Amino acid sequence: MTYEVPEDRRYVATHEWVEDRDGIVRIGITDFAQDELGDIVFVELPQVDDELEAEEAFGVIESIKAVSDLYAPVGGTVTDVNETVMDQPELVNEDPFGDGWMIEIEPTAADAVDELLSAAEYEDQLE
Numbered sequence: 386m387t388y389e390v391p392e393d394r395r396y397v398a399t400h401e402w403v404e405d406r407d408g409i410v411r412i413g414i415t416d417f418a419q420d421e422l423g424d425i426v427f428v429e430l431p432q433v434d435d436e437l438e439a440e441e442a443f444g445v446i447e448s449i450k451a452v453s454d455l456y457a458p459v460g461g462t463v464t465d466v467n468e469t470v471m472d473q474p475e476l477v478n479e480d481p482f483g484d485g486w487m488i489e490i491e492p493t494a495a496d497a498v499d500e501l502l503s504a505a506e507y508e509d510q511l512e
Contacts, residue, residue: 388511389416391482395498396507397458402482405498406489409464413486414446414455414477417511422448425474430455430488435463437490439497444487446477455487459497465489 394402400418404411419425427447437443442454443463467486470476477485492498502510 386420388420389482390504390508390511392504394482394504395458395501396504397456397501398510399456401456401458403458403498403501404486408495409489409491410459410461410498411486411489412458413481415507416481419478419481419485422446422453423450424448425477428470428474428477428487430466430471431463433463433466437461437463446474457490458501459490459492460494461490461492461497463488464491 394404396402396415400415402413402415425446425448429445431443437457437460439457439460441457443457444455446453446455466488470485470487479485
């Protein structure tokens, strides 16, 4: 199976993606992750202004098959939370790189995103 892996994002081994939006990073889970989880039925996310450490669990995603933690690819302050995805968790399955995003963070370290996996490096990990 071929999964969507947009070139304009960075990735982590735990299957979250990061999109740099002028110094604020948007985070979600990858197409591979949503496919592996199956039908997503519940998403729990942090509050705006919560402080997160890189690789710390920031939320929970539950599907008909499993419950998984969501991990912060970078440390920083939560600036926005996708409330819609908590009301409509199926958006994560339908549009993981768009409407199914989870949170936005203002990173503590400006270069933190640069250290994450490129699309090609992430695809290599999936093989």
